[in-house]
Amino acid sequence: MNQTLNDLRGQLTSVHTVRPRREQTLRELTDQADTAREELRGVEGALNSLAELEARRNRFRAQAEEQAFLRGRIDAQLSQLPDTGDTYEGSLLQLRAAAAFAQAQVDDLEAELDTDAMQDRLDHALNYISTDMTAYAQALNLEHSKRSIRLDVRKLTVLADSDEGIVPLLRIGSGENWVGYHLVAHLALHRYFTLHQRPVPRMLLLDQVTQP
Incomplete structure (x- = not known):
């Protein structure tokens, strides 16, 4: 029993002796790790400084090239002057x-x-054309020609004003009216373009206008 107790005391003494060594080793390793971290931060700072210097040098190079290009253009313009x-x-x-x-x-x-000016010119042209269309439609005695006849530039069709409302070309009677209103629109446009010196032919040939 005494021998066993002595052995245990020896082992405990060894443990107490080894523990300070391990703690010292851990402290040394920790110090080395801290030193390595500081060195790494220093290297990173140096790399960042180099990158910033390189970026500045590239900017200066680009500015110098742009200035040289501008000087070349100025010299070229000045060389053409007497x-x-x-x-x-x-x-x-x-x-x-x-x-x-x-x-x-x-x-x-x-x-x-200018959109406002463009719209004003378009309205003026359409009113001018509408006056001629109405006169031509009345001369041909077409249906719904007692009131205003005009073009709808958005739908590209002819509209007639009546007592019941606006009547589009598709709702205006027979084939005779269709042919008549096509002819009316064509003549009014042709006259407007001619009076305003637009490039349209000065001769108009109509063949079988009675055919729908």
């Missing part, structure tokens, strides 16, 4: 005149693209 003072002033006047002409063209295009 050397003498009088001719130089004349060239400036020509350039100013060309710039004014270009600005006038831009203004005209902007005016043409």
